[in-house]
Amino acid sequence: MSWDFTGGRGGAGGGRARLPSYVPPHLRNAPVANPYNAAYGYSPYSAVYNAPGYGQYGGGGYVLGGQQDFAPRGRGRRGRGGQRRNEYESSSSSSFADAIAEKFNELEVLGEEEAAGGGGGGINFEAYDDIPVKATGNEVPPPVERFDEIDLGEGLMQNIRRCKYSKPTPVQKHAIPIAVAGRDLMACAQTGSGKTAAFCFPIISTILKNGLNSGPGGTRTVAQPSALILSPTRELSCQIHEEAKKFAFKTGVRIVVAYGGASIQQQLGSSCKWAFCSIWLVAHLSGDVGLRLFNSVRFFFYGICCVVQLYNLEKGVDILVATPGRLADMIDRGRVSLKMIKHLALDEADRMLDMGFEPQIRKIVQQMGMPPPGQRQTMLFSATFPDEIQRLASDFLKDYIFLSVGRVGSSTGLISQKIELVQDMDKRSHIMKLLHGQKANGKRDLTLVFTETKKGADALEYYLSMSGLPAIAIHGDKVQMERERALRSFKAGVTPILVATDVASRGLDIPNVSHVINFDLPKDIDDYVHRIGRTGRAGKSGLATAFFSDQNMPLAKPLVELMKESNQEVPPWLSEYAKSSSNTYSGGGRYRRYGGGGGGGSRHGGYDDYRNDYSGGGYGGYGGASYGGYDSGSYYGDNDYGGYAAPPAWSGLGGGGGYELGTEAVVASGWDM
Numbered sequence: 046m047s048w049d050f051t052g053g054r055g056g057a058g059g060g061r062a063r064l065p066s067y068v069p070p071h072l073r074n075a076p077v078a079n080p081y082n083a084a085y086g087y088s089p090y091s092a093v094y095n096a097p098g099y100g101q102y103g104g105g106g107y108v109l110g111g112q113q114d115f116a117p118r119g120r121g122r123r124g125r126g127g128q129r130r131n132e133y134e135s136s137s138s139s140s141f142a143d144a145i146a147e148k149f150n151e152l153e154v155l156g157e158e159e160a161a162g163g164g165g166g167g168i169n170f171e172a173y174d175d176i177p178v179k180a181t182g183n184e185v186p187p188p189v190e191r192f193d194e195i196d197l198g199e200g201l202m203q204n205i206r207r208c209k210y211s212k213p214t215p216v217q218k219h220a221i222p223i224a225v226a227g228r229d230l231m232a233c234a235q236t237g238s239g240k241t242a243a244f245c246f247p248i249i250s251t252i253l254k255n256g257l258n259s260g261p262g263g264t265r266t267v268a269q270p271s272a273l274i275l276s277p278t279r280e281l282s283c284q285i286h287e288e289a290k291k292f293a294f295k296t297g298v299r300i301v302v303a304y305g306g307a308s309i310q311q312q313l314g315s316s317c318k319w320a321f322c323s324i325w326l327v328a329h330l331s332g333d334v335g336l337r338l339f340n341s342v343r344f345f346f347y348g349i350c351c352v353v354q355l356y357n358l359e360k361g362v363d364i365l366v367a368t369p370g371r372l373a374d375m376i377d378r379g380r381v382s383l384k385m386i387k388h389l390a391l392d393e394a395d396r397m398l399d400m401g402f403e404p405q406i407r408k409i410v411q412q413m414g415m416p417p418p419g420q421r422q423t424m425l426f427s428a429t430f431p432d433e434i435q436r437l438a439s440d441f442l443k444d445y446i447f448l449s450v451g452r453v454g455s456s457t458g459l460i461s462q463k464i465e466l467v468q469d470m471d472k473r474s475h476i477m478k479l480l481h482g483q484k485a486n487g488k489r490d491l492t493l494v495f496t497e498t499k500k501g502a503d504a505l506e507y508y509l510s511m512s513g514l515p516a517i518a519i520h521g522d523k524v525q526m527e528r529e530r531a532l533r534s535f536k537a538g539v540t541p542i543l544v545a546t547d548v549a550s551r552g553l554d555i556p557n558v559s560h561v562i563n564f565d566l567p568k569d570i571d572d573y574v575h576r577i578g579r580t581g582r583a584g585k586s587g588l589a590t591a592f593f594s595d596q597n598m599p600l601a602k603p604l605v606e607l608m609k610e611s612n613q614e615v616p617p618w619l620s621e622y623a624k625s626s627s628n629t630y631s632g633g634g635r636y637r638r639y640g641g642g643g644g645g646g647s648r649h650g651g652y653d654d655y656r657n658d659y660s661g662g663g664y665g666g667y668g669g670a671s672y673g674g675y676d677s678g679s680y681y682g683d684n685d686y687g688g689y690a691a692p693p694a695w696s697g698l699g700g701g702g703g704y705e706l707g708t709e710a711v712v713a714s715g716w717d718m
């Protein structure tokens with residue numbers, strides 16, 4: 046069975062105009078310091094790369110025009126790492142760029158036409174056909190094969206057609222009937238497999254059936270949404286908001302987004318107004334006409350934004366999409382009440398419930414007036430769901446169904462994973478080879494590069510930009526406007542390389558990201574799964590390259606397991622590392638706090654309903670439906686779900702810390718790096 050996207054497949058990249066040379070703002074007046082700056086453009090790349098001057102990037106000692114020394118200092122890690130590199134890397138290094146270029150030629154990349162939905166052909170969803178699906182819980186509603194098998198309402202159905210969703214994805218086939226039946230749900234499905242629609246459709250459909258919250262002329266000083274969708278980042282909240290608006294187009298369902306950056310009171314209230322007023326006054330008094338004009342314009346737009354936000358909230362809201370920090374702030378300030386909530390959805394639920402966000406989520410869900418489980422529907426979605434987080438999440442659910450689509454976080458075969466042994470000091474020269482290698486094939490793909498730290502992201506952006514590669518960075522230290530600008534520029538292909546921290550690792554759905562490079566590997570294998578999931582989305586293929594260095598040893602074993610399960614070729618050196626480091630991985634950085642979850646090995650045998658591990662302790666008679674592949678039609682009725690003993694009280698959670706109420710959830714665990 047193939048899932049047709051109505052979009053056609055034109056020639057890859059064909060017919061697009063060339064991008065103009067890009068010089069990032071901070072470099073615009075800088076002297077041209079190397080040959081790459083002079084000639085940014087797609088076609089000259091290979092020529093530049095092969096030019097004799099390239100040698101200066103080798104060996105990690107890049108010196109730019111005598112002004113800036115990029116050579117890593119004081120690493121002192123050479124001995125062991127160097128030996129390994131010689132042992133394992135020499136054979137692969139020379140052919141590395143070629144291999145990448147070759148891989149890129151194999152990738153199916155959308156051209157403009159197909160992105161716009163024209164032409165014949167379609168995106169290949171067959172890759173999902175044999176994905177194992179498992180649903181456990183009491184009386185699991187059966188899956189559907191088509192959207193019109195469920196009564197979603199005509200308005201929504203029209204919008205589904207408008208979005209050119211011809212068939213539900215596996216997670217949608219199973220999750221939508223469950224959610225429409227009003228059941229609580231914990232769903233784990235691969236990155237890029239359509240989870241957003243899986244929770245949006247049932248919410249919109251039920252709201253349409255039960256009547257809108259916001260009738261014409263209805264005004265409130267306190268917004269009382271009937272559905273709340275929480276996500277960890279501003280970008281993801283905005284994306285969900287945009288998607289949900291498409292699904293609710295012309296249905297009358299009102300959807301509002303609230304995310305951090307500044308508190309609503311700051312935006313609407315006196316403090317900020319006074320700040321702007323004083324700037325305005327100073328500008329006027331100083332007699333600077335330019336500054337006066339600039340501030341007047343800013344003041345005007347600021348005022349408009351305030352009015353729009355106030356109007357949006359007070360006009361009535363059916364669905365509120367929010368980041369937790371901002372939402373808590375709005376509730377505290379009496380702008381929003383949760384007492385009418387009928388549906389609660391947590392996207393990236395495992396992230397939302399790990400130690401970074403959990404206290405805040407718990408406060409919102411349990412202490413701020415929201416109806417308790419049983420009186421509201423709760424849906425948790427993610428591509429990864431460690432046992433310990435499942436256990437924690439079960440507090441928010443009642444008689445829920447656990448749905449697991451696919452064995453691991455990434456879709457088998459869609460994302461081609463390459464792991465290269467690269468020591469820290471060589472990473473820059475390697476990434477240059479990679480990027481030049483992929484440019485040489487002439488495709489206009491977007492590349493997302495992950496670094497561990499914000500400083501690292503800035504430094505790499507600078508290095509790449511100075512080397513003539515159009516890069517822009519996004520991380521938690523950037524103000525919202527900069528973050529939005531970076532994303533826009535990346536999506537539009539103006540800056541086809543985005544250097545990011547984990548702030549961009551989850552949920553973001555950016556078409557045409559063909560390559561994800563883990564310049565620094567994350568500490569947690571789940572983060573790796575989410576990061577590489579920015580490519581290979583919605584049935585398209587993608588490439589994920591990771592630089593593995595000595596300090597990533599603890600990740601070797603889970604990485605090997607993940608790769609094996611995804612039918613990826615595991616480099617022999619990595620298998621050896623995995624053997625020698627088999628006892629070092631205890632479930633990744635963040636989750637270690639929760640007791641390790643039984644070690645890395647078990648976590649990537651696919652996420653299973655943690656309730657099934659309760660062989661004793663009063664948890665009996667709990668069965669489930671198991672599907673050998675979503676298309677197999679082998680649906681088994683569910684057994685009785687009885688005698689489930691509540692898990693032991695969760696004691697491993699501390700304060701988490703690092704919050705900044707009213708701005709954004711700033712997380713101590715490295716999320717907003």
Ligand SMILES: Nc1ncnc2c1ncn2[C@@H]1O[C@H](COP(=O)(O)OP(=O)(O)OP(=O)(O)O)[C@@H](O)[C@H]1O
Binds near residue numbers: 551578
């Ligand atoms: N039934 C469908 N038919 C065609 N395209 C779809 C369908 N469902 C979703 N999509 C598209 O697939 C892409 C990925 O969807 P979405 O962002 O919801 O994935 P996700 O599972 O939430 O990913 P992640 O785990 O990274 O958050 C989106 O561009 C979306 O428009």
